[in-house]
Amino acid sequence: MVNKPHGGRLIRRTVGYKTKKRILTELDDYTRFNIKEVNAVDVQSIATGVYSPLTGFMMSDEFQSVLVNMRLPDDVPWTIPVVLDINKDNITFEEGDALMLYYNDRPMARMYVDDIYGYNKKEYAESVFGTVDDAHPGVQRVMALNDTLIGGEIELLEDLENPFKEYTLTPQESRVLFREKGWETIVAFQTRNVAHVGHEFLQKTAATFVDGLFINPVIGKKKPGDFKDEVILKAYDELIKHYYPKDITHMSILRYEMKYAGPKEAIHHALMRKNFGCTHIIIGRDHAGVGNYYGPFDAQHIFKEFPDLGMEAMSFPAFFYCHKCGNIVSSKICPHDKEHHDFLSGTKMREMLKTGEVPKPYQMREETFQAIRSFEKPFLE
């Protein structure tokens, strides 16, 4: 049996066809509220159960509980607030009202406003990111939020536009897929890069101990210089086609905006994959980190604080090529000095490709490299 959803119940907050049709004829009855891309992605994730057991944007008691306890008020582990912000001067509704959330000028979801509340941005940033340094990208985003939050349940009318539908599975769909494949233990791999050989060894090492490998690239807003989403997908398609057993491997995407919250985000990544039906998650070096804000293995250690998470972290040291071993190894299994080591990283791979340097076979598979090269402009500008 695949893993139980987080909080015990897979949430579906989508309205049926008849209800949607009726609501669309009653749009004038709702207060219109335009949301940002990050909010729209959250709405989609709430509605399809990626954020189970959340049924809407967090209310003040949930928000405070997450900041203070890393748990929802009913004791379910949760580390990252899921909030909808507004400038208080723009509030023309009150608690009890129903809003129609618009994204890109289209009605996306209905929301019942159950709570309108102020909050302390520094407390938010300090709790989630462990810093209030405004050089941290997550802190910057929190500081740029409006001064008031709105909490309440949502119901999805219209899916977020998705250029990668064939790569998208809802948690309900992935659960059916895993069940039909006979997988009971599934390890998730979170990524936002094309794979180098170190990634491949990491995934295959983890997959050795479970029934299935769920490669789950994060798709969405990224920084200039990052790989384009379609490049990541094509590169993985080629890698899986040539080097992975089909009967134990599946790849589908996750629409999500990275928070760079290091350890706390690692827990969030785990519970999202739990909702897809996974039982394990690969946590490598500096998972979801940025700069030097977190220790390289903080994201592995935090799992110890959540014995009731229902997800097992498969923690690995960094993988690298050792010229003396003549193999991809990790610090745990290689006895040689650093001078023999060729460390691989997404950043290093990107730099090499940008300068036209061809990766060596122990750095990147030829098929992956050719997939990247098939794009005239593989990087975001």
Add this chain to the structure above:
Amino acid sequence: MAEERKHTTVSIPLPLHRKIKARIEGTGFTSVSDYVTYVLREVLASLEEEEKEEVFSEEEEEKVKERLRALGYLD
């Protein structure tokens, strides 16, 4: 951005109003209107729930399988 709030008035019998007013004393409801709104939403949501339940029906699960087969994920 948000537009002006829209409300309307619904009449209920006075004895019912008195009963509700007594019932909500000491609860989180601050007015009879709040309570009535809450109850009506709950009733409507449970009606809509019938449509939601179809999402989890065998028929729907078969559709999921069809999609997975069409995508080449299932044989």
